[in-house]
Amino acid sequence: MPLLCAASLLGIFTYVSAVSIAPGRVTVLDGIPYYIGGVPVSQLLDVPASSLDANLPDVDVIPMTVVSSHTETFTGKELNDIVSDYISRDDVFSSAFLNGKSLDHALPVGPYFLSAKTGQVFKAHRLYEDTQYAFLEPAVSDEKGGYSPLSTTTGTILGNSVAVPSRLYFTVTAEQPLAGLRMGVKDIFDVNGLRTSGGNRAYYTLYEPRNATGTAIQRLIDHGAVFVGKMGTVQFANGDRPTADWVDFHCPFNPRGDGYLQPSGSSTGPGAGVAAYDWLDIAVGSDTGGSMRGPAGADGLFGNRPTTGAVSLDNVIPLCDGLDTAGVFARSADTWARVVHSWYLDYEGGYYSYPKTLLYQDSSFTAEAINNSDASVLIEDFVSKLEKFLETNRTHIDIIATWNTTRAPDAPSSLSDMLQYTYGTLVSVYQWLHLGVSFFNDYAAKHDGRTPFMNPSAGGRWILGQRLGEAQFDIAWNNKTIFADWWNSDDGLGAKSNETCSQAIYTYPNSAGAVSYRNEYLGTISGKTEYIPVTMSLVAARGCDLMLANMVREMEADGILTPVATGSTMYP
Incomplete structure (x- = not known):
């Protein structure tokens, strides 16, 4: 009884x-x-x-x-x-x-x-197979504020087992708006009790498990997100292409299409996992030069690169301080917006009036640039609906022409020449000086002077960083600053607004259905017609992340955007 x-x-x-x-x-x-x-x-x-x-x-x-x-x-x-x-x-x-x-x-x-x-x-934790190799190290809570590696598997060759607790344990409250959202994390973020690999076997074994969780991840956990494991990353958040560049660990599999499309990076595991598994709600990645935006496009997800400084990046492997950011993947605009509102606490979230200027870079939308007539139709349909939503017409722009007429008198005349090597110089030099030097020294001290193995792309960047040095870094940082100051100025394209936070929304195609496989062969692996994501990027002024979140969530409520499904197609 x-x-x-x-x-x-x-x-x-x-x-x-x-x-x-x-x-x-x-x-x-x-x-x-x-x-x-x-x-x-x-x-x-x-x-x-x-x-x-x-x-x-x-x-x-x-x-x-x-x-x-x-x-x-x-x-x-x-x-x-x-x-x-x-x-x-x-x-x-x-x-x-x-x-x-x-x-x-x-x-x-x-x-x-x-x-x-x-x-x-x-x-009770249910075990799911990580068939996409999205996770590097599944984990479970130690019930003391830390985590332990999951020490079990269901015994198949298709990947690790990931343990997820019951959703019934959690109740959404004002203090925990993310309660019950299962979360994976790119393995450049430290989590208490776990080692951090950065996608490198030598780095993983060299350093002990961390005794603290960084602010970015801890804030989400404090707000109710349920951490279930570390996920695959391009080595040290650089840029690799499968499969040749992924040597230390196998590249995660993009579930879209026939399952063998390249998944982009460097937040590769988080993107592939959210696109593949309905039992995984969100995944945290980083973006320095496209590491969130690339996988979001390749996997057909909602994902973001926030304003730099949106959340603290302590206890995170750096690529370049001042460019590094933390973003999140989700399958719906509503879930994504809920997370960023809970995450980026320093920004004003009460903007519900949206910009009336829609910036449209003509060269990004030509038939040659998109190179896919079906994708062009989808992209034009989206832009037309966005115009209607904002109650405006697109403003045709030419960024280079705008630069030429509004740049500071002492700024370089050629925008492309100024920026051509800027990003590569910044990340190569910074990561070598602030990660590579100490890593190589620590490894040599423990292994009789030996050098740790590096994947080709990351290793090549560190060699470049050694050759360029701090002098070239300073030049590149100055170039970056010139461009950022112009973009954020009243004459630039990222100007602020008191009423709508951002004066304009800048839109461009993110992925346009281009076929890019993880191997060297041409044609579809399956021999059948497959469907590939077509995605768009929306850009707002610095600090307007939550306005953009409100806008995207409202667009989903109006049917302009719709949640995506897991598996081979976004809309089965």
């Missing part, structure tokens, strides 16, 4: 097969693999372990369910309604956690495992 205690019911129900409690152990209920960790989250103090053991002598753990009721009489109909609700909302809970007797104890609602030997209660 059910017992009520603090408006909670603890249901302890029948079990399918016996397992032993140990870190990294797996059990199967109704054909679904579950992870049972070694860290209990509660103890049934009011139920003697000996009585449980006597009743169930051959069983180590049994599944159980916590349900909540606010009525004095808990009816069968109410239980059935709760069960139906749980099944509809959660992929961890199943009917295998039902059919048995009940004991009372205070825990968040949802499925758990109970040790019949000790009375200890463990969270």
Whole structure:
């Protein structure tokens, strides 16, 4: 007979097969693999372990369910309604956690495992295969503010197993607006208890597990996001192309099309994972020169490069301070906007009037530039809908011509010459001086003077950084500053507005359906017609990230944008 205690019911129900409690152990209920960790989250103090053991002598753990009721009489109909609700909302809970007797104890609602030997209660984690190789190191909470590498697998060759806790454990509140969103993180961000690899095997083994989580990731966790593991990155957030450049670790697989398109980078694993897995809600990456925007386009996702300084990047492997940013991937504008509002706390989020100027760089939209007639139709349709949404007509611009007529008198006359080597110089020199030197020295000290292995692209950049040095860095930084000051000025294209934050929205094609495979062969791998993402970029003035989030969320509500699905096509 059910017992009520603090408006909670603890249901302890029948079990399918016996397992032993140990870190990294797996059990199967109704054909679904579950992870049972070694860290209990509660103890049934009011139920003697000996009585449980006597009743169930051959069983180590049994599944159980916590349900909540606010009525004095808990009816069968109410239980059935709760069960139906749980099944509809959660992929961890199943009917295998039902059919048995009940004991009372205070825990968040949802499925758990109970040790019949000790009375200890463990969270239920469902195990999913990482078939896209998106994760480098899945992890589980140590229930003390840190994380441990997941020490188990379902035993296939298709990738690691990722453990996700029940969504029923979490409730969205004002303090935790992201409660229950499962989150993967690019492996350049430090997370307490885990090593950081940067996509490099030598770096991973050289340094001990981190004892702190950086501000960018901790803020999301504090706001309710559920961290489930580290994800693949181009080595040290540089630019690689699969498969030749990815030597230390295998490049994640882009699920779109026939599954063998290159996934872009450097936030490769986060983009591929969110595009592939409906059990993964968001993933954090970084963007210095396109590392969020590239995968967002290749994988067909909502993703962003925010204003530099939008969130602190302490405890993150740097590419170039002053250019590095942290962004997030999601499959819907609403989820993406919810995350950035919770993340970029220094910006004004109350802008709900949007710019009336839509900047349209003609050279970006020509048939030659897009090189795909079907994509051109989709892009023109989007721009037309964006015009209607903003209640304006596009303003045709030529950035080079605008530069020539509005640049500062002492600025270089050729924009392309000024910027041609700027980015490459900045990231090559900065990362060598602020990461490479200490890494090489630390590795040599431990390995009898040896040099650690580097993937071709990252290694080549560090060689370039050594050759160019600080003098060339200073020239490149000055060029970057000249351009940024012009872009953000009243004469530039990124001017501010008191009413709409940004005076204009600048739009351009991000990906236009171009076929780019992860190998050297031409034509589709599958031999059939496949569909490739076509995506657009929207650019606003510095600091207007949340205005843009509001705008994109409203565009989704109006049907101009729609959430995307996982798998081979964005819109099956």
